[in-house]
Amino acid sequence: MTTRKTELMVGLFVILTIAAGLLLAFKVVNQGFSDSESTYTLYAKFDNIGGLQTRSAVKVGGVTVGRVESIYLDPEDFNPIVVISLSDKYNNFPDTSSASILTSGLLGEQYIGFQPGFAFDDFVVLADGDYIQDTKSALVLEDLIGQFLFSRDSE
């Protein structure tokens, strides 16, 4: 019914598919920070998040250490709150650390640049659920131009 040769060819077909899958998994797909890693959550309140989106990267010195989990508006003072999940591997940032919204390249996507603060002898570590106090908002091009024109007028 089924010859050995047919079975051999189907077996090769399966192996080829697995090879293609492995190529995609290891060569093509993002593996810097996977969702399966255990994470902890931090909160940061910004004045303006610009073009930041959920799943945007959180980077320390260019290394991706986490992702933006969700973004919502504080119902009391109407400032956006960004929920960040950071990898458990990096769990000893001082509470003097700061977060700023940066752009990769001139027209690239926006990400959170996380700047670890100075570690004093008795520094407090940012733990799950803490707020990052020191935040810098995104630069909005229209605001910049507006400020520039305003300062030129006043001169």
Place this chain on the structure above:
Amino acid sequence: MNWIIDLGANTLFKVIGIGRAFLMLTGALIAFPQWKNVSLTIKQIYVVGVQSLLIIMVSGLFIGMVMALQGYTILVGYGAEGSLGPMVSLSLLRELGPVVTALLFAGRAGSALTAEIGLMKATEQLSSLEMMAVDPLRRIVAPRIWAGVIAMPMLALIFSAIGILGGHLVGVEWLGVDSGSYWSIMQATVEWDKDVVNGIIKSIVFAIVVTWIAIFKGYDAVPTSEGISLATTQTVVLSSLAVLGLDFVLTALMFGIN
């Protein structure tokens, strides 16, 4: 008055056709698993899958190469030729891999399935099977449906992988894009769940639709030479349209709204 009658007759004919297609599918698939049919399925995977490998691999290579060529000439104008990798890989994984594989599969394997089953019907092999108390739905139809549904996602995966390598060949080896940035920007952009898995889901949906149409058109063909030739044409036309239409719906569901 007559055209209303025609319209009604046409509608009834179409609806009854859809009903027969569902009856065939359920009759073939809802059954106790019959282990002696596994080897029949392997045989069919060989026929529809392995024998389609060459055309899939060659077209994947050329599509990846031509996308790298076209993408490079546009991206280099913005100084963004580093984005060639994500452009090639995302368009292959999300759209071209599943869709072009399904179209080629409909032309290469779907038409053959229709002609084979249609000819079995015309030469009364299906009736003779029934005379021998062998259910043709389980013996002939079920292995072919399973083979198509298993083989096409595998072919789509191979298509995308070969296309990305083809893009690398043209972009990096011939046009001089930096090899490191080709792969690293691709890795920074492509995500497993969002891009690869969604592409595989698309491909499974297309596989079900194309094999179902191909087998039903053969099973339902008028058992004459004209009937079989008409059924083969209809298989290719209908499944191509179904794939392109469904692709829009699936893309809107998967990528349209965040």
